[in-house]
Amino acid sequence: MAKLELSEKDKKLFTTQLNEILRYFRKIDEADVKDLEPTYHVMELKNVLREDKPVPPLPTKQALQNAPEKEKDYIKAPKIV
Amino acid sequence: MKPYQLTVQETVEKTRAGELTAKEAVYSLYDRIEEYEDTLNAYVTLTKEKALKTAKAIDAKRKRGRKLGALAGVCLAVKDNICIKDVKTTCSSRMLANFIPPYDASVTEQIKREDAIIIGKTNMDEFAMGSSTETSYFGPTKNPWNVKRVPGGSSGGSATAVAAEEAVAALGSDTGGSIRCPASFCSVVGLKPTYGLVSRYGLIAFANSLEQIGPVTKNVHDCAMLLQVIAEHDPKDSTSVKTKQTDCLKHFKTTIRGLRMGVPKELLGEGTDDKVEKAVWDAVLKLEELGATYQETSIPSLDYALPAYYLIAMSEASSNLARYDGLRYGYRAVGSLWSEVFAKGRRTGFGAEVRRRIILGTYALSTGYYDEYYLKALKVRTLIRKDFDRSWKKFDVLISPTMPILPFKIGEKISDPLALYLCDIDTVSVNLMGGCAISLPCGFASGLPIGLQIIGKPFDEASIIKVAHTFEQNTSHHKKKPAWH
Numbered sequence: 001m002a003k004l005e006l007s008e009k010d011k012k013l014f015t016t017q018l019n020e021i022l023r024y025f026r027k028i029d030e031a032d033v034k035d036l037e038p039t040y041h042v043m044e045l046k047n048v049l050r051e052d053k054p055v056p057p058l059p060t061k062q063a064l065q066n067a068p069e070k071e072k073d074y075i076k077a078p079k080i081v
Numbered sequence: 082m083k084p085y086q087l088t089v090q091e092t093v094e095k096t097r098a099g100e101l102t103a104k105e106a107v108y109s110l111y112d113r114i115e116e117y118e119d120t121l122n123a124y125v126t127l128t129k130e131k132a133l134k135t136a137k138a139i140d141a142k143r144k145r146g147r148k149l150g151a152l153a154g155v156c157l158a159v160k161d162n163i164c165i166k167d168v169k170t171t172c173s174s175r176m177l178a179n180f181i182p183p184y185d186a187s188v189t190e191q192i193k194r195e196d197a198i199i200i201g202k203t204n205m206d207e208f209a210m211g212s213s214t215e216t217s218y219f220g221p222t223k224n225p226w227n228v229k230r231v232p233g234g235s236s237g238g239s240a241t242a243v244a245a246e247e248a249v250a251a252l253g254s255d256t257g258g259s260i261r262c263p264a265s266f267c268s269v270v271g272l273k274p275t276y277g278l279v280s281r282y283g284l285i286a287f288a289n290s291l292e293q294i295g296p297v298t299k300n301v302h303d304c305a306m307l308l309q310v311i312a313e314h315d316p317k318d319s320t321s322v323k324t325k326q327t328d329c330l331k332h333f334k335t336t337i338r339g340l341r342m343g344v345p346k347e348l349l350g351e352g353t354d355d356k357v358e359k360a361v362w363d364a365v366l367k368l369e370e371l372g373a374t375y376q377e378t379s380i381p382s383l384d385y386a387l388p389a390y391y392l393i394a395m396s397e398a399s400s401n402l403a404r405y406d407g408l409r410y411g412y413r414a415v416g417s418l419w420s421e422v423f424a425k426g427r428r429t430g431f432g433a434e435v436r437r438r439i440i441l442g443t444y445a446l447s448t449g450y451y452d453e454y455y456l457k458a459l460k461v462r463t464l465i466r467k468d469f470d471r472s473w474k475k476f477d478v479l480i481s482p483t484m485p486i487l488p489f490k491i492g493e494k495i496s497d498p499l500a501l502y503l504c505d506i507d508t509v510s511v512n513l514m515g516g517c518a519i520s521l522p523c524g525f526a527s528g529l530p531i532g533l534q535i536i537g538k539p540f541d542e543a544s545i546i547k548v549a550h551t552f553e554q555n556t557s558h559h560k561k562k563p564a565w566h
Contacts, residue, residue: 042515
């Protein structure tokens with residue numbers, strides 16, 4: 001799901017470490033949060049709007065400057081199917 | 082005094098008065114960097130040529146009789162997760178080792194506009210995930226008070242640079258204590274602004290709902306000066322707030338008489354070093370002597386702050402870091418099919434701690450575990466906010482240690498992630514509730530620094546700065562310089 005390859009060594013080490021961490025996280029089970037709403041965000045913002053003013057876009061050359069693989073003015077993607 | 086020894090305030094005054102040229106300042110700082118950088122490793126990238134070019138422009142501007150900005154000639158270091166146009170910005174990760182942003186972060190624009198000089202990008206824990214600056218792809222930064230020890234993290238490079246006077250001041254970022262922790266471990270001042278006060282545009286995201294950019298400085302006045310420049314509404318960050326500019330500097334002369342301090346027992350709990358506890362109580366008594374009142378208090382939900390913080394931060398991180406596929410930017414692996422290219426690239430590009438957090442965050446957000454972990458953590462966050470709201474009815478500020486322990490040895494905790502997480506116990510709740518907090522020097526034990534944390538309610542930077550400044554003016558801890566060399 002996270003698209004993260006793991007070596008056998010990683011798998012072994014992470015299993016122990018992550019289990020220990022998750023065990024600790026279970027501490028929140030004790031908290032009484034009945035009737036409480038979740039706080040996704042500290043600021044209760046809704047639809048922050050601004051005027052839609054056009055500004056010059058990033059030039060293509062700069063927009064592509066960090067792409068490891070490209071061809072002409074395109075980013076080259078690996079095979080999908 | 083040599084230019085590198087000056088504060089922000091002194092540099093600005095001297096530069097404006099023509100007693101110091103920006104060029105002299107840059108050369109002085111670089112002499113210092115060249116002498117100590119091999120030992121300390123505070124920087125990932127140095128930008129001497131660009132700095133000299135900026136300095137030349139500032140000096141020319143002064144000669145023409147134009148008024149110089151609020152940070153005139155100040156040599157600043159910037160954490161390597163804040164974008165600077167055409168300067169490598171790596172997040173101390175192999176994933177972004179060659180990334181050159183085509184734009185400036187808003188804070189970068191602001192400090193440039195005020196005639197500051199950026200002298201380099203500072204080392205950090207990879208993607209700001211850590212409390213020791215040991216997870217950097219470019220090797221650990223050393224604590225200038227004892228080079229065998231960690232400088233704290235994740236803004237360890239910024240704090241080290243300021244403490245060792247390799248920069249006059251610096252910018253860091255704080256998601257769960259990443260400015261305050263290294264400020265404490267390196268005996269400098271660090272402030273985490275209220276969520277929404279400073280623009281996050283151009284800050285490479287780790288956990289959006291928690292993080293803020295903030296100053297790392299030699300004293301409280303400098304901290305307020307730098308904050309003044311970066312606290313500005315930004316239409317490019319929809320969570321940036323339109324607030325009246327918090328004029329922190331004007332509160333400096335007001336008294337703390339009658340100011341109410343609360344000392345939450347949960348932040349001085351089990352695991353707090355006796356010497357740290359004593360230094361913090363000494364500071365509380367000192368502030369009482371200076372006119373404030375104090376009362377011990379309890380915020381029970383703080384017991385759940387650490388697991389709730391880590392669950393939320395990891396969940397947000399797993400989502401944020403999904404963008405690193407090596408196509409538009411970042412490390413790209415060789416392979417035939419897309420899934421292979423992505424999975425291999427992310428394995429090689431990310432270090433162990435980043436991978437651990439992506440896995441845990443993905444797990445906490447996945448169907449079947451979402452309610453149990455992520456949603457529950459968000460509800461605990463509400464509980465913590467409500468508890469803090471109740472505290473603000475009784476107190477103006479809350480006082481605690483910044484870190485429960487003294488700076489530890491490099492390598493001591495790195496193989497035990499949970500032990501490292503536990504160090505953040507006193508700082509994370511401020512990010513969860515969205516308020517502000519400052520860390521400043523309050524003593525030493527065995528030659529190692531101790532930091533005092535002063536917590537304030539959202540948008541009340543003025544109070545914490547006032548308390549911090551009063552404490553600093555009546556103590557001498559901040560005047561001590563590391564003598565390791």
